[in-house]
Amino acid sequence: MRVSSDHIVIGTGIAGLTYALKAARSGTVSLLAKTSRTEGATPWAQGGIAAVSSASDSFASHIQDTLDAGDGLCNPRAVEITVKEGPARVQELIDLGVPFTKSSDADTRFPFDLTMEGGHHQRRILHADDLTGKAIHEALLRAVEQNPNIRVFENWVAIDLITNVTLMKRHKGAHPGAAHRRCLGVYALESGPSHANGHGPIHVLEAPITVLATGGAGKTYLYTTNPDVATGDGIAMAARAGARVANLEFTQFHPTCLFNPFAKSFLISEALRGEGGELINSKGEEFMKRYHDMGSLAPRDIVARSIDAEIKRLGDECVYLDMTRVVKKHGRDAVVARFPNIHEACLKFGTDLTEQPIPVVPAAHYTCGGVLTDEHGESSIENLFAIGEVACTGLHGANRLASNSLLEGVVFAERAHTRALARKQAGLLKSGAGDAPEPLPEWDSGRAVPLEDRIDINHTWKEIRTLMWDYVGIVRTNRRLAKAQERLELIGHEVHEYYWDFLLSRDLIELRNLVTVAQLMVQCALLRKESRGLHYNLDHPFRDDRFFKRDTVL
Ligand code: FAD
Numbered sequence: 001m002r003v004s005s006d007h008i009v010i011g012t013g014i015a016g017l018t019y020a021l022k023a024a025r026s027g028t029v030s031l032l033a034k035t036s037r038t039e040g041a042t043p044w045a046q047g048g049i050a051a052v053s054s055a056s057d058s059f060a061s062h063i064q065d066t067l068d069a070g071d072g073l074c075n076p077r078a079v080e081i082t083v084k085e086g087p088a089r090v091q092e093l094i095d096l097g098v099p100f101t102k103s104s105d106a107d108t109r110f111p112f113d114l115t116m117e118g119g120h121h122q123r124r125i126l127h128a129d130d131l132t133g134k135a136i137h138e139a140l141l142r143a144v145e146q147n148p149n150i151r152v153f154e155n156w157v158a159i160d161l162i163t164n165v166t167l168m169k170r171h172k173g174a175h176p177g178a179a180h181r182r183c184l185g186v187y188a189l190e191s192g193p194s195h196a197n198g199h200g201p202i203h204v205l206e207a208p209i210t211v212l213a214t215g216g217a218g219k220t221y222l223y224t225t226n227p228d229v230a231t232g233d234g235i236a237m238a239a240r241a242g243a244r245v246a247n248l249e250f251t252q253f254h255p256t257c258l259f260n261p262f263a264k265s266f267l268i269s270e271a272l273r274g275e276g277g278e279l280i281n282s283k284g285e286e287f288m289k290r291y292h293d294m295g296s297l298a299p300r301d302i303v304a305r306s307i308d309a310e311i312k313r314l315g316d317e318c319v320y321l322d323m324t325r326v327v328k329k330h331g332r333d334a335v336v337a338r339f340p341n342i343h344e345a346c347l348k349f350g351t352d353l354t355e356q357p358i359p360v361v362p363a364a365h366y367t368c369g370g371v372l373t374d375e376h377g378e379s380s381i382e383n384l385f386a387i388g389e390v391a392c393t394g395l396h397g398a399n400r401l402a403s404n405s406l407l408e409g410v411v412f413a414e415r416a417h418t419r420a421l422a423r424k425q426a427g428l429l430k431s432g433a434g435d436a437p438e439p440l441p442e443w444d445s446g447r448a449v450p451l452e453d454r455i456d457i458n459h460t461w462k463e464i465r466t467l468m469w470d471y472v473g474i475v476r477t478n479r480r481l482a483k484a485q486e487r488l489e490l491i492g493h494e495v496h497e498y499y500w501d502f503l504l505s506r507d508l509i510e511l512r513n514l515v516t517v518a519q520l521m522v523q524c525a526l527l528r529k530e531s532r533g534l535h536y537n538l539d540h541p542f543r544d545d546r547f548f549k550r551d552t553v554l
């Protein structure tokens with residue numbers, strides 16, 4: 001099939017849905033979801049969305065907290081934009097009907113409850129109990145589903161971007177290296193349950209504007225809070241198309257995931273610490289006070305590293321998050337009412353958080369780097385935008401401040417749309433497929449045959465994730481990084497062979513992306529010869545401003 005529209009948006013998380021709604025006011029949108037439209041990190045977000053809203057807070061304070069968490073690497077312009085434009089974007093969510101939890105304090109002029117998380121010096125996080133992402137996602141999705149200009153394609157897996165270079169490669173003698181790159185569309189595999197082994201047809205989507213909103217790459221690691229779709233597809237596609245990607249050494253490990261073999265790294269929100277929960281070790285000591293003056297509410301990189309050190313020091317398997325003192329202060333019912341989802345999940349896995357400390361460990365949570373964009377969310381390829389977790393806007397620097405991610409998604413969706421609209425109004429974009437100089441070519445499957453046995457894919461997938469966890473984790477060394485690089489190169493060759501020999505399926509596409517992103521992560525980590533934020537290398541244990549480099553750009 002050939003699908004033409006004014007905008008292609010890949011991803012139905014907060015960033016993709018927000019952009020689609022705005023773009024649909026003046027054009028048609030093809031909106032792709034790799035699986036169901038409800039899969040992605042957004043509906044899983046717990047803590048909330050940060051935005052300056054109370055009289056005691058200020059832009060200066062939110063900016064400073066973001067810069068401090070980012071450990072000297074944030075782009076100050078991206079920080080200022082996000083913080084200052086944030087409240088208007090949050091108001092749009094409120095207007096859309098997101099049921100943020102109301103404040104019980106009758107004195108406050110702002111009607112919503114504001115919570116606290118690590119690295120913040122003010123209460124500035126709006127939340128919907130402990131299921132903020134779900135509340136936001138449902139409201140956005142409702143609006144999208146009512147919009148006749150948006151067509152949602154579920155189980156359509158974007159494979160590769162189509163650019164002018166794709167076209168040039170078809171013509172003998174053309175030298176694509178020198179081309180100014182421009183995005184023209186994308187190939188996508190239809191892989192719903194009705195297609196045997198997921199080998200559905202491959203479609204051509206064409207539009208003058210393409211938006212990557214594919215989320216992060218947590219699945220490169222063995223233990224992650226991320227959903228299964230987080231395989232870094234947007235980053236890998238952009239890199240293959242020649243876009244600049246940056247700062248992939250900065251994977252954020254969330255300090256507190258439920259330690260239980262059956263819980264699949266279920267997140268225990270930082271908001272529990274924001275409301276008074278304390279991290280303790282197996283001896284009952286509040287160890288974080290030894291590591292940072294903000295104690296359990298220190299920035300995330302510091303807490304995750306301290307937990308790692310504490311676990312190794314005591315030879316334990318986990319540390320604990322103690323909410324029992326909060327229960328003593330506010331009462332059991334108040335704590336259960338504030339964290340109903342987390343309370344229920346913990347109970348299911350055998351811990352009543354109102355009575356017992358919760359066993360917790362860190363897990364890969366957020367990809368701070370990604371497709372390098374300008375302040376309008378545009379990548380180094382013209383007409384290709386990247387918004388949300390897939391992007392590297394410069395907001396997060398070396399470590400993201402809690403609850404700044406949902407905010408970044410809405411702020412940069414608006415900015416990307418404003419830029420696309422301006423370009424259209426200036427007559428720089430033709431509608432539908434009109435921007436391509438010739439019809440976009442069909443996907444060529446060559447002599448690929450169906451893959452009978454999936455064991456190789458499953459094995460290689462697991463090997464990459466284990467390797468990343470063991471060698472490119474919270475604490476790194478030059479030797480481990482070099483070993484990871486060597487091994488990933490071999491795996492990359494293997495995957496390349498499967499890729500062209502067998503018919504495409506979702507897991508094969510994801511495997512190729514996973515190995516690409518893992519390689520990019522290791523490359524970035526090897527280039528940074530210092531420890532900063534989330535990148536901690538024992539061979540370069542200190543931050544070194546002599547080699548200051550805002551972005552590790554590949
Ligand atoms: P996502 O919401 O992840 O959506 C990605 C979309 O891209 C999905 O629709 C997926 O199907 C689609 N996709 C991916 N690849 C392809 C492909 N090849 N083809 C087609 N479609 C594709 N941040 C906060 O600010 N506050 C919080 O409280 C918070 N809590 C969190 C809790 C958890 C458990 C997790 C995992 C993250 C949390 N985060 C939080 C981070 C935040 O949720 C994410 O960074 C944010 O939701 C990402 O939004 P997104 O729109 O970029 O991508």
Ligand code: SIN
Pocket residue numbers: 045046047048268269270271401402403404405
């Ligand atoms: C959390 O609730 O702890 C997650 C918040 C975030 O990742 O920003």
